Amino acid sequence: MAYSQFDRVPNHYAGPIIQQIKDFRLEHGRRSLAPTALQIGRIQLLVPRHFGFCFGVERAIHMAFATLEEYPDRRTYLVSEIIHNPLVNGELKERGVEFVYDAQGRRRVAEDELKSDDIVLIPAFGTTLQVEDSLRSSGIDVDGDAYRERYDTTCPFVSKVWKRGEELGSEGYTIIIHGKYRHEETQATHSHTKEHAKTLVVLDCDEAEKVASFIVGETSVDDFRAHFSGKWSEGFDPERDLERVAVVNQTTMLAAETQRVTAILKEAMEQRYGSDQIEYHCADTNDTLCYATNQNQNATHALLQSAADVALIVGGYNSSNTAHLVEICSHVMPSFLIANSEELCSAERIRHFDIKERKVIESGGWLPDAEEIRMVVTSGASCPDILMNQVIERVVALCGYGQADIEEGLANLCLFEEDV
Ligand code: SF4
Known part of the structure; x- marks a missing residue:
């Protein structure tokens, strides 16, 4: 049976344990956000x-692999990483796909x-539209x-x-893009949207508060420009273009x-213009x-009560x-972003990516030394x-169990809420 609804997604991306958990959820608690509990000896894994x-x-994976199968003799490129996963990108490279831009955006x-x-x-x-233009210049029929x-x-x-x-944009709103300025998707959205609207990119609620503070007249235009310069579309004028916004x-x-970003801006608009015509000033998006x-994200939030x-x-x-997902989990438990199982160096040491410092580090004591362990895996x-x-x-x-214990755990899968 195909692993995915898309038949060219390689079956080797599936995993037997995960598949059994998914099959279990087709039968049990389809509508529930409760995690699935897999008990293996003294470890309870919550998925x-x-x-x-x-x-x-x-x-996207289906389309890429279908292309390689259907046109094995044509040179195939990707504008950049097809998705942000090294295994998938690596396999496409092994199949001969070349990347026009690397992960740092270099051509x-x-x-x-x-x-x-x-x-x-x-x-x-x-x-971005610029990349599409460049492909047209190379003779690629991107518009077909x-x-x-x-x-x-x-x-x-x-x-x-x-x-x-x-x-x-055509209705006259300025588009506020909540995103990371350098992320490929934000760059693409910015590029497409600015053809039709003035745009401004905000990273988070702190930046939304800065925009709100300018809207209600508490921040000067110079301070606004100093903070957001370069993160707006050409010709954007904060004094003119923040009367009507859509996030x-x-x-x-x-x-x-x-x-929350929308709510912050809406509140500022209400403060400045009153609530009568709030949808004129802040669109519902x-x-x-x-x-x-x-x-x-909701399923991850549902894990937070589990005392993992x-x-x-x-x-x-x-x-x-x-x-x-790491950010959500780390509010209530030690949380580690790992690329694969090799990052679990031992029961003592883990290699992981620190999302704040943006670098790979090694930490000790990741696996609790306890009689019983409850662990989230996602x-x-x-x-x-x-x-x-x-x-x-x-x-x-690492906890000293084997395949027979996994089989026993899989035979006794349950919803976590039933378990407590
Ligand atoms: S928009 Fe949603 S469904 Fe589409 S790739 Fe992004 S996360 Fe996945």
């Missing part, structure tokens, strides 16, 4: 209701190296229907944000944070939030949505299940 590959990631394949019959795949988070259907893997939920930005997001940001990001001792979050170091939207599966196997082995 959230939603984790791993989202629709957009599976679709690696010159415009004149690309030929009109080359295939250049656009990644799941889309790309066939190209868009087969090689443009931009997630439909990202395109939806662009479309909504275009509509709101959209980089789809992998914390959805709750996007809602709730419908642009990605359902998959929301599901994964530690959380392992599996995913790429440069994956924004995975970092947000993964980001760009992480193949097999990597999370291997992490579970490694944890089990």
Whole structure:
């Protein structure tokens, strides 16, 4: 049976433990956000209701592998990493795919190296209009229907944000993009949206507060410019262009944070203009939030009451949505972002990515030395299940258990809420 609804997603990205957990959830607690409990000896592993590959990631992987199978003799490129996972990008490279831009945004394949019959795949988070122009200059038919259907893997939920930005821009709103300025998706959204609207990128609630403070007249235009310079579209004038705003997001940001950013700006508009015509000043854009990001984040929030001792979050170091899962878990338990099972060096040492310092570090004492351990294991939207599966196997082995114990645990899966 195919691992995914998309038949070209490689079956080796599936993991047998994870698959059994998913099958269990098809039968039990489909609508519940309670995590699944897998008891193996003295370790209780809690797996959230939603984790791993989202629709957009599976679709992009399917399109990339389908292209390689269907056109084995054509040179195939990716604008940049198709998703933020080293295993998937590595396998595409092994299959001969070259990346036009590297992970740091440096151009690696010159415009004149690309030929009109080359295939250049656009990644799941889309790309900028400048990159599309450059591909046109190389003779690539980026505007053809066939190209868009087969090689443009931009997630439909990202395109939806662009479309909504275009509509709101034509209605006269300035688009506030809640995102990380240098992230590929934010760059792409900024590029597409600024064709139709003035735009400003804000990173978080602190920056939203700065915008709000300017709107209500508590911050000078010079201070505003000093802080946000370069993070707006050409011709943006804060004194003119912050009368009507609409917030959209980089789809992998914390959805709750996007809602707070909107609330902060709405409150400022009410303070400045009154509440009578609040929708004129601050558009309702709730419908642009990605359902998959929301599901994964809500399922992660549901883990926080579990009194777990530690959380392992599996995913790429440069994956924004995975970092947000770490952020959520780390409010209540020690939480480690790991790329794969090899990061679990021993029961004592763990190698992991510190999301604040943005570097790989090694820490000790990650596995509690206790009679009973409760551990959260989850993964980001760009992480193949097999990597999370291997992490579970490694944890089990480090605790002195084996395959028979895993089988016994899988035979007794339950919803965590039933267990307490
Ligand atoms: S997180 Fe949402 S918008 Fe981003 S690729 Fe996945 S489904 Fe698409």
